Structure formats: structure tokens, C-alpha cells
Amino acid sequence: MQNNLYNILVPIDFTQKDRWAITKAIELANALHCNIHLVHVVSKNVFPLLTVEASHFYPYNYTADLKYAQDRLHEMKNQYKQHLCGKGQIEISVLHGNEQEELTKYTRLYQMDMVIKGLSKFNLLHRIISTVSISNLAKKTSMPVLAVRASGLVSHFKKIVLPLHDDNIPMHRIKLAALLGRYFKSTIFVVSLRKENNEPGIPVLSQTLEVIQSLTTIPVQSIILEGKNLATTTLNFSKKINADLIMINNKHDYYLPGIWNRITKRLLSYNSKIPVITLENE
């Protein structure tokens, strides 16, 4: 178990969403003394659905884009470094190629510990155009991906909601929650849906509670929720308690209800004003 985050990756696409992600990254960097890597990938496709390799057949000079991106990132670095008050630094990089692949390579090469992505409200066209979704990022990078929306900005993670979706203890999420909880003096809310057979107790809930208590002294509560869809029920509960962070897995249990949402892998992050961390593995 790592006892700190050292490097946070913020993919930059020069939209309004970058600001939300960077602001959250700075909050974390100031608390955990970690570095922030602002990375832009130049991947100009003539047709958005074509891969970058296909676009090589069309005349396109990316040098100008690289230069432009470099300048913009320098501006951002200068703007945001004043907000850093810990030991962390802001690093900037411009890469060229397929965005998803380049970001994945970068996370491995420079040992990133978390990816933070600004998220707009779900937009079908954007979802089709974008090669980078929360689900794909979490899967490809095997990193925790923190999705933040404009209204999700808070300066702490006091209440962390950790939903359980099956009978396995979510060790990776527990460890990350323990790490964040230690710094932000959080309370962890472990939640689970009541089973259909209306069993009085859910063993995994009490086991998860015991594991968290074995690993940390962070206050923890376990709650059984009434509902059919884990994603919406968790969201509703989190809103009610005014939670600051939800931690989920990249599993279909956390897709919003509806066939279309499942096809487009629409995780609850897309409907949450509360920041959501998605982990690929348990």
C-alpha cells in the first residue's frame, strides 16, 4: 500500500474543464505534497472517428499545434504555480499521437498515482468524439481516475462514500480511501444495497468495516441503502449527506440505469456533482 500520492496527471484539452481538474489537483498537491503533470496530447484527426494513424494520410503539420500547446501550458503553469504551497511542482508536457495511448504511456513512464479529469455534463456527441472516457482511462492506465465537475469543487474530502457492489472487499478503494482520509480527516461511509431476499445483515459490509478499522483509525460507518440501481442510489445518498467524494469501480454496477447508459458505459461520475474516483481493479 502506498502511503502517499507522488504524481498526479491532469490531461489538458484547453477547455473550461481543465480549470476544475487543475484546481482539484492543486488542492490535493497542497495537502499531499505531490507533483502535478499537465499533459496535452496533440492528435489532430481530420475525421474525429478515424484513428491518428489514419489521419497520417492527410496533409497536416502538427508542429504549429505542438508549439501552440507548449505556449499555452507554460502560461497555465505560470498561472497555477502560485497556488501551490506544498513541496510539489507543476510539470508540463506536450505529446503527439493517440490521446488515450499517449496518456497511458505517460502514466507508466513517469509513475503517476492518480489522473484527474474535468468532466462536462454527459453529451452524446462529445462522448463519441472524445477518445478519452473515464471508463477507458481507468481501464487503460490502471490508475484511480478522479472526475470533477465545476460544482464539485471543495477544498477537502470530509465525507467519502464507498459503495459495495458484490461480496468482495474492495481493498484498493479502501486503501486509497484510508490514504485520503488520513490527510483530510474524513469519515468513510460504506454503503450497500439491501439484497432482494431481505437478509438482515450483509457480511461484506461488516467485513469491509472491520478491514478499514484494522488499517486505520478513520471513523467509518456502514449503511444499507434501499434501491434497485447502485449508481443512482449511491448518488442520492451522497447528495443527502453532502458527501465530498464517491469512490467506485469501473464496473457495470456503477453505470447509470438504462440500456443506452450501459452501452455508452456511462458511469455515475457523469451525473454527479460530487467528485468521483474510479478504480479499475479491486
Place this chain on the structure above:
Amino acid sequence: MLTIIIPALNEANTIANVVSFCRRNKLVSEVLVIDDRSDDNTVELAETAGARVIISAVRGKGISMKDGIDNASNEIVIFLDADIDPYPDETISKLAEPLLLNEADFVKGTFARNAGRVTELVAKPLLNIFYPGLADFSQPLSGMIAGRKSLFKRIKFFNDYGVDIGILLDMYLMKARIKEVNIGYIENKSKPWQALGKMSREVSRAIIAKAQQNAGDEIEEAVESIEEINRQMHNSLKENLGVHHKMAIFDMDDTILKGRFINACAKTFGFEAKLADLRHEEHDPIILSKRIALLLKGRTIDELLDVVHNIQMVDDIKPVVADLKQKGYIIGIISTSYTLITNYVVKNIGADFSYAVQLEIIEGKATGEANMASYFFASPESICGHAFCKTNAMQYACEKYNVQFKNCIVVGDSKDDRCIVGHAGKGFAFCTKDELLGKIASNEIKESSFRALLEYA
């Protein structure tokens, strides 16, 4: 004419050739070998080769050099190392020429070689700060020097690795004319890394000592600069080198040992029922540990060691520990048993350290008191926050040995080990009966063997 002075200690392999090389030079009228009481036949070989041998009264290069100066009959003296063979043909003439032509009072020989680590990392940065005038010397620690006897006589020689830099600094402070000459290529053996620490310390001490003797107003500023550089360098090294350090931590009872020490004591000394009652009544681990220690009151060290001696260890613990050490792991035991016992096990398996509860022993007998070592207690930086926990001890060990948590392997078997196993980079549940420990650990070992660890190490 010239006097060549060769300080030597156990240089039987090279001394004869070095002396012969000196005697072949027509400018040389005297070759002095100052022997530092060699254990081999350096003296006989040097005499046979034609040198005058002087046995140094006290060991140390500085004193040998001074003995050489005192016995030299010529005004111009050249110091050569006894372990270099062969020297480039022109070595002596190149070192002597600036002196003979009265162009210099002190000559430092340089030679083509890879930059010395202590020269580049210690000597040059310090010279830059304290003596910018010497910053351009390419090999300030070179031992091949030539100079005038009258100047050497005014120098107080350091008697360690600081001697060569000390001479250079004294010459500089006496405003002697100093020249550096390149004498060509020399096959020079790098010092083993173990010697580099001592050399760094002694070289830096020599430079700083000389700077303090001649302190001006600028010394305070220089000291502040050095302290800041040192702090930053220390932090940087700690952060970056920590990535390469690895540690494997074992629980002792029911892990390394095939049984629990205190259970074996209970059986041997007949307090099994009392022990069971205590475990049933007392749930606070600190109080439980102290109350259990009372059961051992009056037992001698021999009796206690005899108990642990009779508990079998997991068969492959020794070879696995040896293999882990081979792979660069620091091996430790963290246990809530007693240091008397864990240290015994540490010695038996070839581990590096153990952290455990200290059983108070006076006059060879246990007093019944148990002292909880501070490393088990939570500090403000405690990663788990538990007031009394093995994870706190692991954190202490990681700090001490500069190991990152993610590079720690931890092997445990019981509920007590959940936290430490969960926080380790790789946690192993070893033949555990605790279901949750199995879930917390990244891997579970079900057979009584540690061989599986090597796959992940």
C-alpha cells in the same frame, strides 16, 4: 638532484618495479621507501631494488611523508605512490621540471583517468566555496607531488586521506607557486565503495579545518551555503535512493517459528491455564503484553532461550532470507514477542534487525516487567493512526533504512498483522486462520514455506 619518497604499506607486488623505475632516472640521487610496517616483504624487495628503507614509527601516510622529508638529503623532493606500476616514462622529469627551472615551488601531478568520485563530489565543491583559487585543479587529491623540502618542512601533515589536499591547501596559503602537470596515462584502481565514505569524511574535514584556521568574514556565509547544499542533497538522496532500497519484514510467532513462543513457555513452565484466562479477560494489547510478561518472572535467560531453541522454524527460512538478502533486501522481524527471543531468531536466520517488546532482565533473570518500545506507538505522522501497532514499527524501520512502503514485503499470520500486511507494498498472509487477513493481503501462502516470496521479490 632529486629525492624520491615512496610511502609504502604491503606493496610487495609493485615496490621493486617502482624503485627500479626511480633509479633509472639520472636526476634521482636518492630513493627513500618509508615503510608503514608492512606485513609482507615490501622492505626486503625495496632494499634489493636499491632504495633506502625507513621504517615509520607510526602508521599513516602523513607521518610517513614527514619521515621522508626529514630524511631527504636533496632540496627537491618528489612523492610517488607505491602501488602504481608502470609509471609513464616521463613522470619524474615532468614533475621536477617546473622546480628545476624555478617556475614553481610545488607541483601536482595529474594523470588521465576517470574522474574520482570523492574528487568530483566532495573535494571540488568544497574548494569552490572555500578556495575558489584552487577550483581549477583537475585532481586536487592526487598523491604524486613534487616540491621544495624547505616548504614541506613548514607543513603540518594530516595523517589520513586528507593529507594530499591538506598539502595543497598549505602550499596555497603559503603563497607558493603551484603548478599542475599532466604526466600521462596511469592504470589506477578505483577505491572500493566502502572506503569512499571514510575518504569523503577525511577530505572534507581537512578542507574545512584549513578554512576554519584561516577564517575570514566570508566563512559564515560559506558555512550557511554548505549547510543548505548538504540539506538539499540529503533530502534529494533520501527521496531518490529510497526507491532502490527494499525490505522484507516477518512476524515471528506462527510465521518464522512453527508455534508461539509464549505458548511454548506456558507449556514448559506450566501456566497454560493462566495464559488462557489472561487472553480471555484482557483485550488491550499493551496491558495483555505486560500481564503476560509477569508470568515469566524469575525465568533465566537460558531457560527462555531453551524454549525458543526447541520450537521448530519453517524449514526454508534460512535459504529464503539468504536469497532475499542476495536480491538486496533488508530483513527484519517485527513481533510483539520479546527482543531477547527475536534477536535469537534474527541471529539464527541471518536477518538484519528485530523490533519487539523488551523483557526486563536483571542479573540474568526476567523481572516480569515488559517495556513497550517507542517505535510501536503512534506518532503524528503515523500512517495507520493506531496507538500501538506493528505498522508504526514498520514506519520507523522504513524511515531508518530509507525504504519506501511500496518496497516492503510483509509476512504475517494473525489478526495482529492485518494492519502491517495491509500497508506493505506486498503483504503476505502466511498459513493464516484469519479470514480477513487473507483478504487484506495481496497474496496468501498456504503451505509452510517462504519460497513463494522469492517470486515477488
